[in-house]
Amino acid sequence: MNASLAQEFRKFSRNCHHLKQILRETQHILSEINETNVYCGENFQDQVLNARIVKKLEGILDCDPALIVLGHNFQARSVVINSLLNETLLPSSSECQQWIQISYGLANTITTCDGFAGITDKSVDSLGVTVSEKYFKIPNASEASSEHPTVLEIQLSHPLLRDRVKIITPPDGTSFIPSNFYNILQCELSKLLPILIFAFGEELLTEENIEELRELKERCPDFPVIFIRTLGCWPPKELEKNDKVLMENIQKDVPKYFSGHELFRDTLCDRSSPRKSTDRQLLALFHQLTSLGYLPLHSPKKGSPVTQTHCEEHSCRTDFIESLSKLDYMITFIRRCFQSYLIEAANILSDVISQCLQQFILSAYDMAREIQITPLRIQYAQEKEAELFRNLIMTASQKQQEIRKLIETTVTDMRNDLMEKVHNYSYSGVTVSDTAKVRTREEVRVATSEIHNLVLSELSSAVTSQLVMSVHCFQEIYFGTLQRCLESLERNCQNYDGNFLASVALKQTLSAAYNLKLNATSSSSFLHSFLDRLRKLLHSLQLPWTSPPCLDASWRKHVASEMLDSLNASQLAKTITTQFREKVKASHEAFRLAIVSLEDHYSSYLERTEEQRVAIRKYHAPKLARLALESMSVCDMIRYGLPKLGKELGRGQYGVVFMCESWGGVGPCAVKSVVPPDDKHWNDLAMEFFCTRRIPEHRHIVQIRGSVVDITYGEGVMPSVLLVMDRLSRDLYSGIRSGLTWLERLQIAIDVAEGLRFIHSQGLVHRDIKLKNVLLDSSNRAKITDFGFCIPEAMMSGSIVGTPIHMAPELLSGHYNSSVDVYAFGILFWYLCAGHVKIPYTFERFQNKEQLWTSVRRGIRPERLPSFDDKCWELMELCWATEPFKRPLLGYVLPQLEVIREDYIKLGFK
Numbered sequence: 001m002n003a004s005l006a007q008e009f010r011k012f013s014r015n016c017h018h019l020k021q022i023l024r025e026t027q028h029i030l031s032e033i034n035e036t037n038v039y040c041g042e043n044f045q046d047q048v049l050n051a052r053i054v055k056k057l058e059g060i061l062d063c064d065p066a067l068i069v070l071g072h073n074f075q076a077r078s079v080v081i082n083s084l085l086n087e088t089l090l091p092s093s094s095e096c097q098q099w100i101q102i103s104y105g106l107a108n109t110i111t112t113c114d115g116f117a118g119i120t121d122k123s124v125d126s127l128g129v130t131v132s133e134k135y136f137k138i139p140n141a142s143e144a145s146s147e148h149p150t151v152l153e154i155q156l157s158h159p160l161l162r163d164r165v166k167i168i169t170p171p172d173g174t175s176f177i178p179s180n181f182y183n184i185l186q187c188e189l190s191k192l193l194p195i196l197i198f199a200f201g202e203e204l205l206t207e208e209n210i211e212e213l214r215e216l217k218e219r220c221p222d223f224p225v226i227f228i229r230t231l232g233c234w235p236p237k238e239l240e241k242n243d244k245v246l247m248e249n250i251q252k253d254v255p256k257y258f259s260g261h262e263l264f265r266d267t268l269c270d271r272s273s274p275r276k277s278t279d280r281q282l283l284a285l286f287h288q289l290t291s292l293g294y295l296p297l298h299s300p301k302k303g304s305p306v307t308q309t310h311c312e313e314h315s316c317r318t319d320f321i322e323s324l325s326k327l328d329y330m331i332t333f334i335r336r337c338f339q340s341y342l343i344e345a346a347n348i349l350s351d352v353i354s355q356c357l358q359q360f361i362l363s364a365y366d367m368a369r370e371i372q373i374t375p376l377r378i379q380y381a382q383e384k385e386a387e388l389f390r391n392l393i394m395t396a397s398q399k400q401q402e403i404r405k406l407i408e409t410t411v412t413d414m415r416n417d418l419m420e421k422v423h424n425y426s427y428s429g430v431t432v433s434d435t436a437k438v439r440t441r442e443e444v445r446v447a448t449s450e451i452h453n454l455v456l457s458e459l460s461s462a463v464t465s466q467l468v469m470s471v472h473c474f475q476e477i478y479f480g481t482l483q484r485c486l487e488s489l490e491r492n493c494q495n496y497d498g499n500f501l502a503s504v505a506l507k508q509t510l511s512a513a514y515n516l517k518l519n520a521t522s523s524s525s526f527l528h529s530f531l532d533r534l535r536k537l538l539h540s541l542q543l544p545w546t547s548p549p550c551l552d553a554s555w556r557k558h559v560a561s562e563m564l565d566s567l568n569a570s571q572l573a574k575t576i577t578t579q580f581r582e583k584v585k586a587s588h589e590a591f592r593l594a595i596v597s598l599e600d601h602y603s604s605y606l607e608r609t610e611e612q613r614v615a616i617r618k619y620h621a622p623k624l625a626r627l628a629l630e631s632m633s634v635c636d637m638i639r640y641g642l643p644k645l646g647k648e649l650g651r652g653q654y655g656v657v658f659m660c661e662s663w664g665g666v667g668p669c670a671v672k673s674v675v676p677p678d679d680k681h682w683n684d685l686a687m688e689f690f691c692t693r694r695i696p697e698h699r700h701i702v703q704i705r706g707s708v709v710d711i712t713y714g715e716g717v718m719p720s721v722l723l724v725m726d727r728l729s730r731d732l733y734s735g736i737r738s739g740l741t742w743l744e745r746l747q748i749a750i751d752v753a754e755g756l757r758f759i760h761s762q763g764l765v766h767r768d769i770k771l772k773n774v775l776l777d778s779s780n781r782a783k784i785t786d787f788g789f790c791i792p793e794a795m796m797s798g799s800i801v802g803t804p805i806h807m808a809p810e811l812l813s814g815h816y817n818s819s820v821d822v823y824a825f826g827i828l829f830w831y832l833c834a835g836h837v838k839i840p841y842t843f844e845r846f847q848n849k850e851q852l853w854t855s856v857r858r859g860i861r862p863e864r865l866p867s868f869d870d871k872c873w874e875l876m877e878l879c880w881a882t883e884p885f886k887r888p889l890l891g892y893v894l895p896q897l898e899v900i901r902e903d904y905i906k907l908g909f910k
């Protein structure tokens, strides 16, 4: 038995190694992405693979498997340990005062250590078969502490222990679970991946034992625990007799039962059978463990697949073996525990990787979108701003006459109000005496200028408010969308800190009318005549004045009135519009410069974005896809093992498809075996697998069930990847060849269109729709298969893929989208309508695919056959239109097909 357990540990260690490698590579890719790619978000690495997840993974992958044997007494525990090792290592009659740790060593030795850290103390003795009892005593009992226990380190050259496996057991005389167990667990044993084995030396649990087990459940709810009754001796009497038949019977029984306790319960729950007293005790013990929550009342149905959920279920984490003779169940249990640890780690890893890939695909979408639309947005902003500029300038010219009239009416309307204000005006720059008599010419100049500015400001606010109203409509038209577009362009352009932003320039353009100011300088032309008169007036005054002017209210009114009288409305209107035009022109120029700088900045930014997109598509995503495939395959391999390959079903360019009766509890299956010859094929296959596995179940898509990497293939040199999927009856090519009714063919067209529509709805493009990639079930309903070229639209590189006849002309240019599938569907529909697989006559004459493509580019398409009805012909012509944008969406094709089919049913077609 220990040979098979050793094999299990070997497998565990190999898988841990593989998963650790996947983890390292994932971390490496993520840190590269973190440094370079802004699209995945800040601290992308921490988001998907944070310290908690890494710790969890390391807690499984870096730890040594440890079988921690606890239980009633040392004898019971030593019996279990001896039976695990299949050797009488520990004398069962003795008492032991120290913790014992058994691990692998090249030679059998024994050492006394201070604690599990392995600080070697005194003696390293070579060991016989059985440990001498003398070692069990603590050398210096007074130094023993419960926090740093003394540990007897036994190293054995034993195959069971070779893969860093440890067996640990506490000293004798302790309770069921030693009091320092949790401390030790936390400090010393944190590097272990434990399975707790409880050896029952008594028939039942005491109250104390029950309390201890309850505490364990609370403190370590996730630990796998197995209980084993050791009553009786080891080797069990039956086996001691070396009764081969009995041995064979036990082994034969093992697979029949899901676990030991089920066997035991089946026996005991049969109330009709006379019950022995030992049976009753077993039943009582069983009840103790079930009421503690260690054993489930129901176990999974026999024959149901062991899924991950099952493994994580209670039943897989705890078990019970009622006697040593059923020790083989222990292997099953231990195997299942370590498998569940591995499945957990592989699942975490593949989730993390899938999340990253998904994020990559999304960021590739963002990048592609940004690369595509940014120039259009800049162009939009330029065009709109130019339009606004033209409109404003035009308004300024158109409004000049209006403004003149406005000024005239405003002057008339405001005269009285203005005179009132002038009347009450108090100077700010002149101190007027009580008599308001003027002392110097300067005082007159300042006072005049104040009145003059008062009149102008009143006038300008009245006029500009009118002008603002006329340009206000532009605000509504241009401000919202254009401003938002500019602001988002400026915000999204990484590291862009233009000195003058286009959005600010736009705001200035729009607020030019608000900022018009009439003052002495700006209004010089129209003030000219007025100032002239004023100057003459001042010069005519002789100083010292005989009667100097009084700067009183009537003087102020006189000055204001003079000013209004001499006001030239046309001149003033011209001044205002000129000023407005100049402001608009200045901000338009500022806008132009700002947008050129933004454009420059964007062009290098978008170049970097494209580089990042290419890096993601070509390098990071395929690599991660491969890691996802590997981690998922580890999971599938552990759960279901290698699929058993049957008869060959068919061959494609890249692999062979085999029958498989069932795998992982589902069947019948088909297994596509691909041996990727190089890294590129590996990555392509992984990407295909990733995309296909992510497509939710759909009735018209062949479901992928899982994958396994067969590392033994080709003597381990060229591993093969096995993709397991649902098996169907045949492909559409064979279906049409062997004859399908017209209605069946129409139904197949509907099924394919539905499946394809679903694929597109997932953001994917199939790129290889053809007869052989449509499979039929026994009722001739269709499902799409072979996602070898299927890829998210954003990750497409423009590579030329597909099958020549079905390839849309633009596929060769490298710039294409999901409408290539609609084109291919059109060709497939031609075959369905034709009802045979003979190549269209118009294509047949070409010697090679280059000739074919040249003609397809020129518009050559399959010929119309006499049997085609108008509707079908129109639909296929629409689907294979040369311009991709003219091809319909499948949401349009589907109802058309349904109507055609309905019409034929009404006509009595079968």
Ligand SMILES: Nc1ncnc2c1ncn2[C@@H]1O[C@H](COP(=O)(O)OP(=O)(O)OP(=O)(O)O)[C@@H](O)[C@H]1O
Binding pocket: 649, 650, 651, 652, 653, 654, 655, 656, 657, 670, 672, 702, 725, 726, 727, 728, 729, 730, 731, 768, 772, 773, 775, 785, 786, 788
């Ligand atoms: N799930 C399946 N159930 C039943 N038969 C299948 C299944 N998958 C594939 N086959 C059969 O195996 C053949 C080969 O399939 P495969 O996908 O490898 O190649 P292909 O699509 O014909 O070519 P290529 O891989 O070059 O595109 C199919 O034509 C089909 O007859």
